[in-house]
Amino acid sequence: MAVERFLQPRASSWMTNDGKNVDIAMSTRIRLARNLNNFKFPYAFTEDEALKVDKEISSVLLDKGNELDYTFSHISIEELAELQKEILVEKHLISPYLINSHHSGSVLLSDNEELSIMVNEEDHLRIQSLQSGFQLQQAYKIANELDSLLEKNLSYAFHEKHGYLTSCPTNVGTGMRASVMLHLPALTMSHQIQRIIPAISRLGMVVRGIYGEGSEALGNVYQISNQLTLGKSEYEILQDLENMTEQIIQQERRAREAIALNSPVVIEDRIYRSLGVLTHSRLLTTEEAATCLSDVRLGIDLKMIQDVDMSILNELMIFMQPAFLQQYADKPLQPKERDFARAKLFRERLNRNGINSEGEDLA
Amino acid sequence: MICDQCGERSASVIVKQQQQDQIVKVNLCHICAAENHSINIAFEQDPLAIHQLLSNWFPNSQASINPVRKEVATCPSCGFTFSKFLRIGKFGCASCYDAFSPQLNEIFKRFHNGNTEHNGKIPASYGTTLKIKKEIEELRKQMQISIQGENFEEAARLRDEVKILSAKLEGGIPDGS
Ligand SMILES: [Zn+2]
Ligand SMILES: [Zn+2]
Numbered sequence: 001m002a003v004e005r006f007l008q009p010r011a012s013s014w015m016t017n018d019g020k021n022v023d024i025a026m027s028t029r030i031r032l033a034r035n036l037n038n039f040k041f042p043y044a045f046t047e048d049e050a051l052k053v054d055k056e057i058s059s060v061l062l063d064k065g066n067e068l069d070y071t072f073s074h075i076s077i078e079e080l081a082e083l084q085k086e087i088l089v090e091k092h093l094i095s096p097y098l099i100n101s102h103h104s105g106s107v108l109l110s111d112n113e114e115l116s117i118m119v120n121e122e123d124h125l126r127i128q129s130l131q132s133g134f135q136l137q138q139a140y141k142i143a144n145e146l147d148s149l150l151e152k153n154l155s156y157a158f159h160e161k162h163g164y165l166t167s168c169p170t171n172v173g174t175g176m177r178a179s180v181m182l183h184l185p186a187l188t189m190s191h192q193i194q195r196i197i198p199a200i201s202r203l204g205m206v207v208r209g210i211y212g213e214g215s216e217a218l219g220n221v222y223q224i225s226n227q228l229t230l231g232k233s234e235y236e237i238l239q240d241l242e243n244m245t246e247q248i249i250q251q252e253r254r255a256r257e258a259i260a261l262n263s264p265v266v267i268e269d270r271i272y273r274s275l276g277v278l279t280h281s282r283l284l285t286t287e288e289a290a291t292c293l294s295d296v297r298l299g300i301d302l303k304m305i306q307d308v309d310m311s312i313l314n315e316l317m318i319f320m321q322p323a324f325l326q327q328y329a330d331k332p333l334q335p336k337e338r339d340f341a342r343a344k345l346f347r348e349r350l351n352r353n354g355i356n357s358e359g360e361d362l363a
Numbered sequence: 364m365i366c367d368q369c370g371e372r373s374a375s376v377i378v379k380q381q382q383q384d385q386i387v388k389v390n391l392c393h394i395c396a397a398e399n400h401s402i403n404i405a406f407e408q409d410p411l412a413i414h415q416l417l418s419n420w421f422p423n424s425q426a427s428i429n430p431v432r433k434e435v436a437t438c439p440s441c442g443f444t445f446s447k448f449l450r451i452g453k454f455g456c457a458s459c460y461d462a463f464s465p466q467l468n469e470i471f472k473r474f475h476n477g478n479t480e481h482n483g484k485i486p487a488s489y490g491t492t493l494k495i496k497k498e499i500e501e502l503r504k505q506m507q508i509s510i511q512g513e514n515f516e517e518a519a520r521l522r523d524e525v526k527i528l529s530a531k532l533e534g535g536i537p538d539g540s
Contacts, residue, residue: 040441040455041456041457152487156486159457159460161479163481164481164484165457168413168454170413172471173475173478174481228474230479230481231475231477231480
């Protein structure tokens with residue numbers, strides 16, 4: 001089945017540790033929303049239209065993808081098992097919205113998993129381009145080239161005044177949402193993030209934390225994205241977002257320096273405790289794992305920890321989620337069992353990769 | 364109570380969210396609540412609760428009856444009414460943009476920092492058409508100026524140019540260029 005290759009607990013290229021500012025910027029994403037002329041949008045269309053839209057878009061991508069050196073796999077959502085759907089969501093290749101949709105939808109994935117085209121999500125087309133680190137221009141270039149290929153072969157819903165027409169009024173115009181995932185432990189510890197978030201929202205951009213159980217940002221990971229899609233060109237939107245992201249990265253660096261200077265022992269203790277938890281615990285909740293991952297990441301950035309590969313941490317952030325754990329265990333797991341499986345995953349991945357774990361593994 | 368996010372299932376939890384300086388309470392069904400608590404925010408999940416904002420902005424339009432014309436704005440293509448658009452916060456098709464156009468500028472301004480017009484990429488096929496339309500607009504303006512200045516020869520020349528371009532538009536534009 002076409003989907004199998006995408007379900008493996010193997011890192012996608014955008015999870016690796018390449019690119020500018022990778023110590024703080026984890027990944028970059030560009031999303032373009034597009035609709036076809038002559039079909040009602042997904043909130044109003046019939047199942048018959050949904051199937052036709054899927055067929056039109058898929059056949060272009062499958063036939064012409066090679067013009068851009070891509071090979072796409074077409075995956076129908078309704079043909080997937082529940083766990084498979086959840087794994088694709090956990091890997092950020094499809095959205096939760098797509099799997100809960102009432103009509104036929106699909107996703108076309110490039111072999112390197114850097115391009116994911118969702119069909120019949122909230123719009124007929126959601127082109128998604130993923131890159132590691134902080135690479136807005138590169139991610140946009142890839143999305144834009146694919147978009148241009150599609151528009152040569154499909155008729156887009158476009159309005160002279162309003163631009164690309166979308167289901168949601170918040171996406172109209174460029175249809176573009178650009179975002180960067182940022183790891184901001186020092187700005188979080190020093191509470192500066194609470195000042196930054198409202199200030200940015202006044203500038204047509206938004207910063208959001210990845211929420212855990214009703215608490216603060218899970219693992220100190222935040223997403224910054226453009227809010228505004230109308231009135232500015234793609235280029236201007238990307239410039240604004242790039243400038244703002246660079247400023248945040250600089251502030252995070254300064255905050256890190258301050259912490260390392262003011263309380264070196266406290267921070268070192270915290271980092272090594274977290275490394276200890278990840279390499280030795282027997283029960284690990286999502287929240288604890290995310291917190292400890294954040295500390296260990298910071299430890300690597302501050303050169304306190306030398307023998308852990310950052311890419312493994314990026315992978316673990318993805319693979320510690322429930323569906324991946326259940327696939328790894330090859331059976332359904334209750335929440336407590338997941339915590340056990342998660343702890344096991346961390347011990348295996350981290351100890352295998354060079355950390356000399358002192359103390360016997362008695363399990 | 365209906366879930367604020369999907370507008371379909373019944374709400375079972377109340378979630379407080381920080382939205383642009385203010386705390387907003389959102390009623391969610393169990394499925395949408397679970398989504399909000401997942402690690403995965405790579406995908407936007409209506410962070411603004413769009414229909415909620417819309418109904419705050421247009422409290423009276425919920426009735427959807429235009430007090431002057433006493434009629435309901437309805438999209439002829441998909442059948443969405445303006446009040447349905449406000450309720451779910453989504454368009455049903457491309458024609459909705461024309462059907463609801465009197466109110467849209469106001470809505471777009473609020474979502475997009477005062478902007479109402481697209482300034483970005485144009486699909487290649489529309490590119491030529493748009494360019495010609497803009498040229499025609501410009502020529503017409505010049506023509507008016509010529510007429511006001513009683514420069515009728517120039518006005519006639521401009522009128523002929525407009526004719527040629529209009530014919531090009533109606534005949535459709537060949538690909539590319
Ligand atoms: Zn819901
Ligand atoms: Zn419509």
